[in-house]
Amino acid sequence: MSTVGKVRVIFVSKRNSLRSVLAHACLEHIGGERFAALSCGSPKHLASEIHPAALGALASARMRPPLSIPTSWGKLREQGAGRATFIITLDDETIGEQPAWPGQPDTALWSMPDVAALEDPEKAAYGAIQTLYALRRRLELFINLPLAKGDRTSLRADVRDLGTMR
Template sequence: MALRRFVVVFVSRRNTLRSMLAQACLSHLGSERFAAYSCGHPAHLRDTIDPAAISALASARMPVPTQLPRSWSELTRSGSPQANFVITLDAEMLSLQPRWPGQPDAALWDFPDVAAMSHPEESARAALLMLYALRRRLELMVSLPLHGPDRDAIRSDVRDLAYMQ
C-alpha cells in the first residue's frame, strides 16, 4: 500500500531563490513522501532562477528545479495539486497571498531577500547559508509523523520549525 504524498508549496516574492531552494531541497530529501512546488507574487516574478540559487544547489549537489519561476495563480486554479502545507518564506507576501484551495496548513519561515543583494559574491554566500538553514528545517519536517491523528500538533510542529537557527 503506497503512502499518500503531501503537497508542499513554498512562496516567496519572485520565485527565483528562496522558494526554489526550498522546493529543490524538499524534493531532494523527501520525494517519496512529498511533492514540492514553489511560486511567487504574479507582479514580481522573474524569468529565470537566480544564479545564486543555482550555485548553492550545485555546491550541495542538489538538482535545480526544471520549471521556470511561476505565479501562485498557477497553483490555485482548478486542476492544480491541492496543497497540504503552504510555507511562506517572505513575510511581506503573507497577507498578499490568494485563498489556497482546501485550506492547507500554513507557516511562515521568513528569510531575507538574498536575490536583492547588490554584490553577486555576497548573494551566492547568503544563498548557500540559506540552503543549509532550509535543509535543517526540512530534514525535521520530513521526519515528522504527518499521518498522525493530531492535526493541530502537526501544524504547530511545522510552524515551530521557523524558529530554528
C-alpha cells in the same frame, strides 16, 4: 515519478527565484519519495528566471534545481496544482497578499532573508548557500514529523515552530 499519495508542499516567496526554489529542490532531494514540492511567487514581483546564486548553491550541494521556471501563485492555481497539504511562505512580504488556497492547507511562515535582492553577486552566492543550509535543517525535521499520525493542531504548531529556528 507520480505525486499520487504524496504530501504536497508549496513554498512561496516574493519572486520565486531563490528562497522558494531552494526549498523546493531541497525537499525533492531529501524527501522525494514521500513529498511532492512546488514553488511559486507573487504575480507582481515574479522573476523571469531562477537566480544564479540559487543555481550555484544547489550545484554545490549536488541538488537538482526544479524543472519549472518561476511561477506565480495564480498560474499554479490555474494549472490545478494549488491544492496542497502545507503552504510554507518564506518571506513576510507575501504572507498577506496570497490567495485563499484550495483545500484549507496548513500554513507556516519560515521567514528567510531576501538574498536575491543583494546586488553583490558574491554576497548573494554566500547568502544562498546559508539559506539552503538553514532550509535543509528545517526540512530534515519537517520530513520526520508524524504527518500521518497525531492531531492536526499539534502538527500545525510543529511546522510553524520550525520557522523560528536560527
